[in-house]
Amino acid sequence: MSHLLSFALCLTGFTALAFATNRQQRDIFGRLLRPSTTYVHRMVSACALVFALGILVARQGWSLGLVMFSGHTSLAAGIVFCALIGRARTFGRKLL
Template sequence: MSHLLTFVLCLVGFTGLALAMDRQQHDLIGRSLPGSATLALRIAGTCALLLALGVLVAWRGWGLGLVMFSGHTSLTAGIVHCTLIGCMRGYARSPKPR
């Protein structure tokens, strides 16, 4: 259960951090979000990652918890990265409105 929880928290964290970047906002939404929304996404993403770290450290201790956190963050960062690439390729292939 802790693996699933930390996986979801890391996925939410990296998604929030990715959506807080101007380039992804322009690519996915077509405009920049207000500064308050960007700040909220950054804070939510950071808090989700810190919470995932806390869950793993509480469950397995600092030694193994940090190693597991490294694995979870590597996997979820790769998933978010590949998803963004796939979205951009899909948008590039779709017909542009005139």
């Protein structure tokens, strides 16, 4: 259960991090979000990733927990990256 929870937190963290970038805001929302909203996305991202790390380290110890965290973050980042590519290809990206 800790794997599923930590993976979901990593996925949430990388999704929020993607929404915090100017390029993705323009591509997804069609405009830049307010700086306070971007800051909230960055904080949610950091908190989700740190919490996922804490769960894995608490359950598995530092050695195996860090290795599992590396795997979870790699998989979550890959999924978010592929989803962003798929969205850009499906809806077309506007060049500014």
